[in-house]
Amino acid sequence: xxxxxxxxxxxxxxxxxxxxxxxxxxxxxxxxxxxxxxxxxxxxxxxxxxxxxxxxxxxxxxxxxxxxxxxxxxxxxxxxxxxxxxxxxxxxxxxxxxxxxxxxxxxxxxxxxxxxxxxxxxxxxxxxxxxxxxxxxxxxxxxxxxxxxxxxxxxxxxxxxxxxxxxxxxxxxxxxxxxxxxxxxxxxxxxxxxxxxxxxxxxxxxxxxxxxxxxxxxxxxxxxxxxxxxxxxxxxxxxxxxxxxxxxxxxxxxxxxxxxxxxxxxxxxxxxxxxxxxxxxxxxxxxxxxxxxxxxxxxxxxxxxxxxxxxxxxxxxxxxxxxxxxxxxxxxxxxxxxxx
Numbered sequence: 001x002x003x004x005x006x007x008x009x010x011x012x013x014x015x016x017x018x019x020x021x022x023x024x025x026x027x028x029x030x031x032x033x034x035x036x037x038x039x040x041x042x043x044x045x046x047x048x049x050x051x052x053x054x055x056x057x058x059x060x061x062x063x064x065x066x067x068x069x070x071x072x073x074x075x076x077x078x079x080x081x082x083x084x085x086x087x088x089x090x091x092x093x094x095x096x097x098x099x100x101x102x103x104x105x106x107x108x109x110x111x112x113x114x115x116x117x118x119x120x121x122x123x124x125x126x127x128x129x130x131x132x133x134x135x136x137x138x139x140x141x142x143x144x145x146x147x148x149x150x151x152x153x154x155x156x157x158x159x160x161x162x163x164x165x166x167x168x169x170x171x172x173x174x175x176x177x178x179x180x181x182x183x184x185x186x187x188x189x190x191x192x193x194x195x196x197x198x199x200x201x202x203x204x205x206x207x208x209x210x211x212x213x214x215x216x217x218x219x220x221x222x223x224x225x226x227x228x229x230x231x232x233x234x235x236x237x238x239x240x241x242x243x244x245x246x247x248x249x250x251x252x253x254x255x256x257x258x259x260x261x262x263x264x265x266x267x268x269x270x271x272x273x274x275x276x277x278x279x280x281x282x283x284x285x286x287x288x289x290x291x292x293x294x295x296x297x298x299x300x301x302x303x304x305x306x307x308x309x310x311x312x313x314x315x316x317x318x319x320x321x322x323x324x325x326x327x328x329x330x331x332x333x334x335x336x337x338x339x340x
Contacts, residue, residue, distance in 0.1 A: 004066070012068050015056045021049050022075045026082065029277035033240035038233065040240045043272040047086040047294075047304070050079055083288055084272065086306070091292035094319040099339040100198065102205070103134035104264040104308050106331035109166055110145045121328050122147035128326060134335055135173045136196065138207035138264040141329075142169040158192045168207050174198045182253055184246050187211055191250055195259060201340075204257050208250060208265035210275060211242040243268070243275045251278060260313040262338075266331065267307055276309070283311040286336035289318035296323065297332045310336045 004012060024039070025046045033040045042049075053072035060069030079085040111121035118124070122145040129137065129150060137150075142157065143166040152171035156179045159165040168190055170176075178195035191208040214235060254261065263283065269275045271285065287295040287306065297308035308331055312318060320337035 004068075008063060008066070008068075011056075011059060015068065015071055018049060018052050018056065019071050019075055022046075022053065022079070025049060025272055026078070026084070029272060029274050031274060033244045033274055037237035037240045040273065041236055043270055043274075044305070046084065046270065046272040050076065050085065086304075087294055088287070088292050091321070092290040092318075094317070094339075096317075096319050096337070096339045099319050099337045101132065101134040101136070101335055101337050102262060102264060102310055102312075103129070103132065103137045103333055103335045104140075104207075104266070104310055105137065105333035106140040106209075106266045106308060106329060108141050108329040108331065109143050110148070111329070112143065115330065116327065118328065120147055123149070125326075125328055126150055128324075128328070128333075132335055133337070136205055137171040138205065139169040139171070140207070140209040140266045140331075141166060143167075154194075154196075156192065156194050158190060160188060160190075168192045168209060170194050170205060170207050172196050172205075177202065182249060184211075184249065187242065187246070189246065191246070191253075191265070193253075202259045204259040204261045206250075206254070206261065206263045206265070208263060208267070208279070210246055210266070210268045211239050212268045213239045239268075247275050247278050260315060262313065262316070263309070263311040265309065267309055270305060270307060271309075279309075280311050282314060284314055284316075284318060286310045286312060286318045286321040286338075287323075287334070289321065290336070291321040291323065293323065295321075295334075297334060298330065308332070308334055310334060312336070312338055316340065 021042060025042050028040060028043050031039060053075045056072040057069050060066045107125060111118065126149045144163055150171055152173055154172040154176045156176060157169040158181045159167040170192065172194065174196040176194045177197050180193055182191040184190050189209045189211050191206060193204055193206045196203050196205060263279055267275055294304040295306040296304035298305045316338045318336060319339055322335040324333050326332060
């Protein structure tokens with residue numbers, strides 16, 4: 001420190017703060033949100049924190065290869081070792097004739113309220129799905145639409161407000177032998193499940209949509225005064241706590257399932273969160289197993305977020321994971337190919 005210039009001392013101070021934030025993010029998945037709700041906000045910013053550490057490494061190298069670059073280097077190495085680094089450089093694709101496809105897609109009511117400047121969104125989504133090899137599709141923010149034309153013989157829908165409402169749906173090419181809903185309390189969000197019969201084996205498919213923060217990119221006002229800040233903080237605290245309640249109810253339900261389990265859904269949270277860690281448990285994340293890139297499923301003012309997931313029983317082999325860039329919803333679909 002003595003040999004550092006005044007500017008470098010300031011930079012190293014900031015570097016230490018960034019390191020503390022990173023180490024806090026490693027602990028966040030183990031801290032229930034109702035204990036420290038606002039601490040959970042850091043989980044949304046982990047990719048940005050890691051990018052900051054890359055910039056610090058470059059800075060110290062350009063400043064004369066100062067040994068201070070080791071601090072951020074350790075953070076990056078830990079992120080890679082703990083599977084926290086947001087970018088995957090290599091994908092895995094295995095050709096298997098016995099594989100089956102699971103797709104997850106938050107369709108945002110098929111653009112009912114014209115959020116995007118595109119017509120016949122349900123029809124376009126139908127054509128997209130027709131060109132894929134998805135045997136089971138889990139929809140969130142689903143509603144019935146006459147333009148939706150999918151050739152799936154088995155369907156389970158759970159809509160708030162009846163047939164004209166919205167909610168969750170599971171479309172399957174395999175026979176559904178059991179189904180149900182968890183019915184989250186005091187929420188428009190929910191989780192449903194189906195048991196499907198495939199090759200004389202029963203699989204449990206959960207479709208889960210956790211509580212939303214209710215913050216959309218086009219509604220964000222960066223000019224936060226005291227009143228707006230308090231409202232934003234209250235909303236975040238309430239949403240994180242609600243997610244915890246929903247995850248705990250889900251875990252209670254899953255414990256009683258004796259079948260192989262696949263969890264598909266919009267978690268409204270990242271892979272750095274308590275909610276994700278609890279839902280993932282001993283399951284495999286198809287993106288981590290076979291994906292590539294950032295795995296972006298939602299873009300918040302161009303900030304890539306992976307908040308839609310497919311988690312699979314460890315006895316199922318993940319042959320492929322695909323992310324798409326359709327821009328037919330505020331979310332993007334993900335497709336995983338699995339086999340025994």
